[in-house]
Amino acid sequence: MVSESEIKKSKEIGEKAWKRLMDESLGPTPESYSLFYHYYAGTDYAVNQAVDKAMKKDGGLSEKQCAELYRDFIQDTAATEFMLQAEETILSIMQEVSGIVGEAESATGEYGKSLAQSNKELGDVKSIEDLKKVVTAMASDTKKMREKNSNLEIELATTSQRMESLRVEVETAKEEAKTDGLTKLINRKAFDATLKDHIKKSVDDNTAISLLMLDIDYFKKFNDTYGHQVGDQVLKLVARTLVEGIKGKDIAARYGGEEFSVILPETNLTGAVMVGNALRKAIANKELVNKNTGDTLGHVTISVGAAEALRNEKIESLVERADKALYAAKGKGRDQVCAAPKSEE
Structure with missing residues (x-):
């Protein structure tokens, strides 16, 4: 039987979620409401991290972004x-x-x-x-x-x-x-599980493991200018180039929105930076063509953050350090790779 305190808490969470929808001028879709209900419930760190990151990057969330986040983190x-x-x-x-x-x-x-x-x-x-x-x-x-x-x-x-x-x-x-339906890469949930398994293996085998976090530069502007269909085309192009550019045990994933990640088993930080630069150059060399009109839309660039797992480091910490390195790359002008320090100094 549900207690009065639990009912009261659920009601408070629901009211916060509803207020957030109104504050963000979002339509009260089931996906958006569920996303913010989970956010204020605070039961899933990944959901809160993804929402905060999207808010920091774009200054707000669209209904499409809410639907994508709901699909990536909640819907099963x-x-x-x-x-x-x-x-x-x-x-x-x-x-x-x-x-x-x-x-x-x-x-x-x-x-x-x-x-x-x-x-x-x-x-x-x-x-x-x-x-x-x-x-x-x-x-x-x-x-x-x-x-x-x-x-x-x-x-x-x-x-x-x-x-x-x-x-x-x-x-x-x-x-x-x-699997992510659009790019056919593994999705965020699979990424979390896969990274956990590979980090455990790296500890057992005493080998290095690194992580790349990649983000498409000016993607929102691209989306707004040419529309979501072309935006989806860009996401597919980047995903395909990542798959073509990695080797062996490396695993590419769609982390969420226009952000991707690559798990690099048996790879130290120096190697991770090299892989990141190779992928960055490969994507920059691809010419984007609007499939509907045949018009050339130019080139797409990405910014990359690289981090090597520290001894006994938690997964959340590794992802956060790679993410900070990614934002450092963004801050330095984009279309480049930045490495996270090997220590917390």
């Missing part, structure tokens, strides 16, 4: 609903298999009793006619058992096919839940 509905459906289907299949096994056990038991009875009757045979009756009964029971087994095999084969089909669907749903 489609995947969750599918998993629930999958669980129900698995339960149904398990019940079917249980029924098939029970039927097989029952049929086997009946066949065993029939054979035992036939064996007993064999001891009482006194004529060829008696023997013929017993053998005929045994043949009939055996035929029924074969038919029953054949039907059971068909049912089990069908069930097996359903399980394989479901397995493929579940794996596909899992991949979709980890």
